Amino acid sequence: MDGASATPPPGIRPGYRIGDWRLAGPIGAGSWGSVYAAEHTADRRPAAVKILRTDLLAPGQRAWMDELVRREVRFSLEADHPHLVRAHAALTIEDPDRPGLDGLTALVMDRAERSLRDLLADAAGGPLPDGPRLLREIADGLAHLHGRGWVHGDLKPANILLAPDGTAWLADFGLAAELEGSHAYVPPLGSLDHVPPEWWSQRTGQRGATVRPTADIWAYGVLAHQVLTGGRHPFPGRTARARALAAQTYAHGGAPLRMDGQLPPGWRELIGDCLLPDHASRARHTAAELSRRVRRLCAAPGARRRAA
Template sequence: MNIVIPGYDIEGGIGEGAMASVYLATQRSLERKVALKVMAAALAADPSFCERFLREGKTLARLSHPHTVTIHDIGSVGELYYMAMEYLPNGTLKERIAAGLTPEQGVTLIRQIASALGYAHAQGLVHRDVKPANILFRADGTAVLSDFGIAKSLDDRTQFTQAGFAVGTPSYMSPEQARGQEIDGRADLYALGVVLYEILVGKLPYTGTDALSTALAHLTEPLPELPVHHGRYQDVLRKLLAKDPAERFPDAAALLRALDQLPADSSQATLVRPLPIPLSFDLAGMTPVSIDIPTDKPQPQPVRQPVVTPTQHNAVSEQRRGPVLALAAVEVAVALAIGGASYW
């Protein structure tokens, strides 16, 4: 490790991604532990990205919200571009999902992150990489949204964020983000919907063998139905994970209102109970009689069905479906290849 940044004593690596490496360090001036994120050398070679990194870092440093990570410092030394952030050693939401969360615990965390996203969006920032691994925790259990490293300013037009570049994690990427189209805060809400589904079910709603097939699943596959005992969350998820951004919640505030209006837990209503049998009947003076019920099944009359040749039907279906999927695959493949989206 040959990294030297004045004012910091670097102790060791604590994380690494496609865009940056993160180190545990001590800020000498205040004698406090920080998470020091250092931009990957390949990105540091792009002057436009370096300029954007410093500009957005200053914006992030001004964010002040209970559920966003605090930025302490940002700068560059030679070819090293770094960001010193609040050090949060209490695990990630990814780890807590693996350990198991109750729906109530999960919804509480979703509320906290939704409020953080609403605040960031109001400042003109879209996170673009909301996922459990980027949701950390303070010692008191408060959820904190971190890793704004690829956040996009809504008015940004640098090469890295222009239309045609797919940036993010495919398992949590909205359809428009996978296509490399222009995005807004509704793309973050889509990703948060994936996180909510994962909390409730314990797995992702859409999966694939690689980045391309995963992104295509988000574009083409219908939303899986939740288990019956989680049915009260289905409508919220349906709006969060709508393919068309116009059909999603318009902003985080609308999502929070919908969570406030969730129907009561009706799990007991799904149980099948026998009806009570009364001990006596009041027949109002009528006399019960026995009747014979025929036991032979009535013979159904044959119904002539139009003959459809399977090959004709399948050929028509495939002719319609094939070009749509092929076009989507090409579109997403180009966007992912250019943007270099990470798959984990």
């Protein structure tokens, strides 16, 4: 499931240039990419450059990861919504003197200040003051993504970035997949804390595992519970694997869903709908409907005070 953070490519130092972008220091790393602060060499516009690594993988893994890189580049360049992180360019690094870099793909994106994971780490167990607004913006971005026929596939706090003005951006489209009718296919990756219970019983075929929009709905429910409770997961357990097992027990009827007592009633109902135990039950709750419901909750008198 979740991969370890990617090893930074060798030869990257402050001042290294990729196309028209000059890199500064690293600002993050994910399962298959390292992200660097950067600025444009002409007008000094800030950006983030994500270097997507496939060079250290075995041939079978390489084929999958190459496909993920193509998906991420394609979707990122097509994304056109205020709550989806925007990509400016996809570049191939040409540096024969550095075999560890030569041929890798670099994705130039808007630079974020922080992630939702960072905010939750600082929340000290209390709800985020701007939590309802962030959840509205995340729901709007998700509704747009689903409306375009894509599934995110890895919705979690680390993949929600915050712009300098605090606006939420959905990011990291490495597992984003275009729907083929009602479902799409992705490699068996993802966050243990945010995949739906049915994920564990699905078989992985040659094209990968089946993923549906309802997987994002489940992940949104988990994420919303975390945002409104200062990081608490809706399922008990000291580790991500224990929490995933607790979610499966709930889905099989072995335990009730016990949400945090501080959740306001309207949000409790919405999160409960997102966390219905199977795909079929969740299928009637679309991202578009979710976005409308979240907007109503945010517009209700006293909504911010109650959520805080």
